[in-house]
Amino acid sequence: MVSYRCKHCRLEIGEIPFSSIEETIRELQSADKTGSERFINVTDRGTLEVHCICEQCERSMNAYPDYYTIEKWLQ
Numbered sequence: 001m002v003s004y005r006c007k008h009c010r011l012e013i014g015e016i017p018f019s020s021i022e023e024t025i026r027e028l029q030s031a032d033k034t035g036s037e038r039f040i041n042v043t044d045r046g047t048l049e050v051h052c053i054c055e056q057c058e059r060s061m062n063a064y065p066d067y068y069t070i071e072k073w074l075q
């Protein structure tokens, strides 16, 4: 399985079946070229974890851009 997880609040956004993994990687690679911050991580269970941002965090990020800039500095 490929699981999508929010990199800010760790919320699991969704899972997609392994069969469409190649398609997903292609999609992510093309998204990377456009400057997306998403990245892929392989967990010890052999699951692919795609880090992205959930709707809720995206909304608060738009509302409080300064807060998320500070959080990036602290990491």
Ligand SMILES: [Zn+2]
Residues within 6 Å of the ligand: 006, 007, 008, 009, 010, 011, 053, 054, 055, 056, 057, 058
């Ligand atoms: Zn989130």
